[in-house]
Amino acid sequence: MSNNNRYLRNSWYVAALSSELGAEQFLVRTIMDVPVLLYRKEDDSPVALHDRCPHRFAPLHLGSRDGDEVVCKYHGLKFNCEGQCTENPHGNGHIPKAAKVRSYPLLEKFGFIWIWMGEKASDPALLQDFSELENGPDNGVGYTYMRMTANYKLILDNVMDLSHVDHVHGDAINTRGQLSPKSPKVESVGDAVVTSCEWEQTPPMLIFADFLPKPESEARHYFKVTWTPPTNLQLSVGATQSESGFDELVGQYDVHLITPESPNSTHYFFASRRNYNEEDPEYNAQKIQAMHDAFEHEDGPIIKAVHDMMGDNEFFDLNPVLTSNDVAAVRMRKKLESLIDEDSGVLASD
Ligand code: FES
Ligand SMILES: [Fe+2]
CATH class of the missing domain: 3.90.380.10 (Naphthalene 1,2-dioxygenase Alpha Subunit; Chain A, domain 1)
Structure with a gap:
């Protein structure tokens, strides 16, 4: 039996070189089988979100930036850096509770952007x-x-x-x-x-x-x-x-x-x-x-x-x-x- 898909999840992994993440563009990288969308806020700090809209699962990287937020290309739901939906252009604009994408803790150190993919609270001391x-x-x-x-x-x-x-x-x-x-x-x-x-x-x-x-x-x-x-x-x-x-x-x-x-x-x-x-x-x-x-x-x-x-x-x-x-x-x-x-x-x- 393969154990190739067993990972030490509650740990820091490099998601990108600092130099790979520019001011404007999105970077998509699959990490431990999860597609992750990476970008920088206007203050330069990095953000990581699950690259999958919770509505009909469009890749968020196909969408566009609105300041520090991301607008889904397919039906226009908007998400902030914590992954919370902040705008629904449909109907009366009610935002369903489940309209969230997972966001991942990041650290930028030593020329790398480190990501924590695990379920436990991230621990900077483990870097x-x-x-x-x-x-x-x-x-x-x-x-x-x-x-x-x-x-x-x-x-x-x-x-x-x-x-x-x-x-x-x-x-x-x-x-x-x-x-x-x-x-x-x-x-x-x-x-x-x-x-x-x-x-x-x-x-x-x-x-x-x-x-x-x-x-x-x-x-x-x-x-x-x-x-x-x-x-x-x-x-x-x-x-x-x-x-x-x-x-x-x-x-x-x-x-x-x-x-x-x-x-x-x-x-x-x-x-x-x-x-x-x-x-x-x-x-x-x-x-x-x-x-x-x-x-x-x-x-x-x-x-x-x-x-x-x-x-x-x-x-x-x-x-x-x-x-x-x-x-x-x-x-x-x-x-x-x-x-x-x-x-x-x-x-x-x-
Ligand atoms: S799939 Fe993202 S808004 Fe519909
Ligand atoms: Fe070698």
Whole structure:
């Protein structure tokens, strides 16, 4: 049986990059099977409504704005930002009690718009801290969005097991076969799962090589990935040729924020802050485009092929052969499943 449509609902997920939501237009994004209409009020703060008119179920995004309110295209009911109907042009104008659409709590932080889709009251304290993204020059950070046609847990697995970088990725971030022989360290820290690894390679990862003292020579590298519920991955990666450990590091602080669209598709939000060449706008644009292309054209096709091959089967039901690099991903999946059980009121069986 598939559990691909099980989600940790009472949690914050990224709905959009802040930069995706302009002053005027509507953005529609399906999140955990629910079509959501996003827009900005005149004071710039974001709004999220169920994109479905309660009258005859027209998509609200086909309608128009009236100040901060939305007018349905089909028969003209008007809704405010809380989803309450404020005008009925029909008959005597009486507004039926049920004339409401659901509105969703939002937070705008760290360059993202976060949404709370669950039934419980939203809790801003549950939002993870990614303020490191904002800590430095504007041209030292880049943001991007991709839509992947695969289940969200396969995308989490892919970052929790970076041994695939040896095999899947082109020159820019290739790790030259050095990760696969390692058994990365895996720790549980509260609800988080943390995996890390150190290795040497020659030449260094090409995204770092030109910024190291000897671009052709061996460098020590490390990565550390921290998964926090529901689907946040923070990856730090860097290289050094210094004798004194990782103090003089050329590296980057990345976040991979994974939002289920449906059991078969996923919104993939990515941001990266680097500690080198931080003032160069052209390099910044090239760098984020190169990362985007690697995810879309290198990770994307193999993850989709895996998703299609697995069909509706649950991962563990297929009795996967597990290797030393799977420890972190398996631990993350088990923790996520138990949190989903808790969140949805199912008692864990062990
Ligand atoms: S469907 Fe929206 S007003 Fe009729
Ligand atoms: Fe990858």
